[in-house]
Amino acid sequence: MAAFQSINNIETQQIPPELLISQIMQLHASISKLESLRPCKQVNSHFTHLVKLCTLPSTIDIEALPKEVQDMRDSLINLSGHAEGLLELEFSTFISLTPEPMKNVTLFPYYGNYVKLANMESKILKENGVLSPKKVAFVGSGPMPLTSIVMATHHMESTHFDNFDIDEKANEVARKIVASDSALEKRMKFETQDVMEVRERLGQYDCIFLAALVGMSREAKVKILGHIRKYMKEGGTLLVRSAKGARAFLYPIVEERDMVNFEVLTIFHPTNDVINSVVLLRKPKA
Numbered sequence: 001m002a003a004f005q006s007i008n009n010i011e012t013q014q015i016p017p018e019l020l021i022s023q024i025m026q027l028h029a030s031i032s033k034l035e036s037l038r039p040c041k042q043v044n045s046h047f048t049h050l051v052k053l054c055t056l057p058s059t060i061d062i063e064a065l066p067k068e069v070q071d072m073r074d075s076l077i078n079l080s081g082h083a084e085g086l087l088e089l090e091f092s093t094f095i096s097l098t099p100e101p102m103k104n105v106t107l108f109p110y111y112g113n114y115v116k117l118a119n120m121e122s123k124i125l126k127e128n129g130v131l132s133p134k135k136v137a138f139v140g141s142g143p144m145p146l147t148s149i150v151m152a153t154h155h156m157e158s159t160h161f162d163n164f165d166i167d168e169k170a171n172e173v174a175r176k177i178v179a180s181d182s183a184l185e186k187r188m189k190f191e192t193q194d195v196m197e198v199r200e201r202l203g204q205y206d207c208i209f210l211a212a213l214v215g216m217s218r219e220a221k222v223k224i225l226g227h228i229r230k231y232m233k234e235g236g237t238l239l240v241r242s243a244k245g246a247r248a249f250l251y252p253i254v255e256e257r258d259m260v261n262f263e264v265l266t267i268f269h270p271t272n273d274v275i276n277s278v279v280l281l282r283k284p285k286a
């Protein structure tokens with residue numbers, strides 16, 4: 001199974017923003033020409049290089065970039081999101097055919113990054129008083145629901161997880177993987193729904209996670225945030241994944257001004273090889 005290499009040894013030197021952007025634009029041009037984004041040596045090497053560039057320390061202000069670079073960024077977020085989904089689907093389908101899939105989730109190429117991200121998110125939740133929530137929803141869990149799996153097995157050992165994904169294929173294979181751990185399966189379910197179609201049910205969760213790739217444009221993200229806020233319970237928390245600096249060439253940014261009528265508890269930007277920023281919001285009590 002070819003794999004993206006997760007980058008641990010991030011160089012510390014700052015490279016000039018214009019040089020970084022020109023390298024990212026060249027990579028975008030090569031990735032755009034690829035026949036398919038399914039995992040293979042060439043796709044993996046392009047995305048490994050892209051992740052390495054985007055996780056370099058940088059002072060890039062996305063909003064100040066020229067339109068041509070903004071357009072390239074929008075395209076790159078979609079291409080990377082598509083490649084991420086295909087990598088998850090290929091890997092999860094592969095391990096779902098092994099006798100004990102749950103024992104093989106640690107082989108996922110970015111498993112280490114998900115463990116670090118979950119550690120970060122769990123620490124932020126605990127620091128803000130969200131201690132062992134009873135019910136959690138993960139929106140955009142995907143074919144490899146690693147966040148829910150790592151959270152359920154390392155941080156929230158008695159929490160019930162409802163995972164929502166718009167893609168039934170993703171849920172089918174995710175269910176197969178989790179089913180190989182009967183104790184976990186009892187408290188981890190998968191529902192095929194567009195989050196915009198989930199309404200009153202959102203009111204039963206102490207904490208809702210919103211995956212970075214749910215809402216690929218700023219407008220879509222704001223709409224989804226408003227929808228979740230409308231139905232989530234008062235005092236409930238919403239953990240939103242965002243991005244900052246060059247990492248925003250891989251994922252959408254959620255700006256503070258997009259968090260309308262939420263209490264902003266924490267905004268954390270990682271400087272290691274974790275890509276997503278973490279924003280913790282609370283729906284104020286009326």
Ligand SMILES: C[S@@+](CC[C@H](N)C(=O)[O-])C[C@H]1O[C@@H](n2cnc3c(N)ncnc32)[C@H](O)[C@@H]1O
Pocket residue numbers: 084085088139140141142143144145146147148164165166167170193194195196211213214215
């Ligand atoms: C590739 S996964 C990444 C999440 C990752 N597996 C994790 O554990 O953090 C992102 C998923 O979001 C799903 N998605 C995108 N838009 C959605 C929406 N409006 N409602 C529900 N799921 C959505 C996609 O189908 C995709 O499977």
